[in-house]
Amino acid sequence: GAGVSQSPSNKVTEKGKDVELRCDPISGHTALYWYRQRLGQGLEFLIYFQGNSAPDKSGLPSDRFSAERTGESVSTLTIQRTQQEDSAVYLCASRPLLTGAYGYTFGSGTRLTVV
Amino acid sequence: AQSVTQLDSQVPVFEEAPVELRCNYSSSVSVYLFWYVQYPNQGLQLLLKYLSGSTLVKGINGFEAEFNKSQTSFHLRKPSVHISDTAEYFCAVISTGGGNKLTFGTGTQLKVEL
Numbered sequence: 001g002a003g004v005s006q007s008p009s010n011k012v013t014e015k016g017k018d019v020e021l022r023c024d025p026i027s028g029h030t031a032l033y034w035y036r037q038r039l040g041q042g043l044e045f046l047i048y049f050q051g052n053s054a055p056d057k058s059g060l061p062s063d064r065f066s067a068e069r070t071g072e073s074v075s076t077l078t079i080q081r082t083q084q085e086d087s088a089v090y091l092c093a094s095r096p097l098l099t100g101a102y103g104y105t106f107g108s109g110t111r112l113t114v115v
Numbered sequence: 116a117q118s119v120t121q122l123d124s125q126v127p128v129f130e131e132a133p134v135e136l137r138c139n140y141s142s143s144v145s146v147y148l149f150w151y152v153q154y155p156n157q158g159l160q161l162l163l164k165y166l167s168g169s170t171l172v173k174g175i176n177g178f179e180a181e182f183n184k185s186q187t188s189f190h191l192r193k194p195s196v197h198i199s200d201t202a203e204y205f206c207a208v209i210s211t212g213g214g215n216k217l218t219f220g221t222g223t224q225l226k227v228e229l
Contacts, residue, residue, distance in 0.1 A: 004158070031215070042119070042205065042219040043159075056216070091158065095215075104217065106151075106158040 002026075004107035006092050012113045013082055021077040021110045025094030029105070032075050034067055037109070038088040046090075049075060051097070082114045117142040117210045121220035129228055130198055136191040136223045138180075138206030148189040149207040149217065150180055159205065165189060176200065201227045 005024040013019050025032050034046040045059040049069040060066070064082075069075040079086055090110045095103035120139045128134045140146060150162040163174025170182040180191045189206060206220040 033216070035217075035219075040124075040221070042121075042221040043207075043217075045216050045218070048216060059216075093159075104159075104161070106160075108156065108158040 004092055004094050004105050006090075006107035006110050008110060009108065010111045010113075012115060015084060015114055016081055018078065018080045019082055019112060021079075021090050021112070023075045023077070023092030023094075023107060025072070025075070025092070026105055028072070028096060029094035030072050030097040031095045032069055033093045033104070034075070034077050035091045035093065036061075036088045037091060043091065046077070079112075082112075084114045087112055087114045117146065117208050117218050119206050119208050119218055119220035121206055121223050123223050124221065125224045125226065127226045127228060128196055131195050133194050134192065134196050134200075134225065136204050136206075136225065138189045138191065138220060140187050140189065140206070140208045142187075142208060142210045144210045147209045148180075148182060149209075150174065150178070150189075150191050151205045151207060151219075152176075153203040153205065153222075155202070162191070162204070196225070196227050198227050198229065200225060 007022045030051045032049045035043040036046055037043045047067045048056040064080045067077045091106055093104045093106045118141050122137055148165040151159040152162050153159050162178050163172050165172045165182045173179045178193050180189050182189050203222045203224050205222045207217040
């Protein structure tokens with residue numbers, strides 16, 4: 001597609017439930033990133049996929065968070081046993097391999113509200 | 116480790132007035148610097164970037180920023196703002212060797228008033 005697509009755009013869930021967020025990167029973009037944007041805070045790095053290399057999971061805040069990506073296609077971010085502090089906008093970005101940081105394209109995000 | 120500080124959480128300004136959004140960074144190595152804009156209910160859009168060369172960088176929509184290594188700053192400026200510039204602005208940094216992960220500031224909400 002023309003841009004990075006994220007779904008759903010909004011998600012309201014009850015505390016303790018699991019949620020799955022989806023990111024469709026731009027075709028051909030080998031690198032994919034997940035960021036979290038909590039109210040009044042900057043974007044926090046969560047996880048980074050680069051082709052078939054092992055992902056950089058250094059930003060995941062707890063073992064309740066996990067993400068998968070098969071090859072250079074769709075990625076899913078899963079949050080288990082959601083807590084109220086997980087409420088945030090979750091942003092996905094992709095970029096081609098050789099462009100470096102200036103090649104990032106961000107999606108519109110998924111707004112997660114845990115009640 | 117690298118970090119970015121945006122001291123102003125909100126900046127109100129009248130239309131056609133000049134504006135400066137401040138950004139300071141810390142890093143022990145060379146950096147690449149970026150400004151992103153986020154319009155309501157939209158994704159982040161790259162405004163401009165500093166990678167190397169001239170310290171004055173021009174971006175889209177009439178914005179420019181100046182890299183000042185001695186002051187570790189990368190302030191964003193526009194000589195005359197328009198109502199359509201109302202948005203959230205994020206400064207971000209990548210340190211060379213940092214795996215191309217962007218570190219963002221907390222953002223500055225620019226509100227342009229008539």
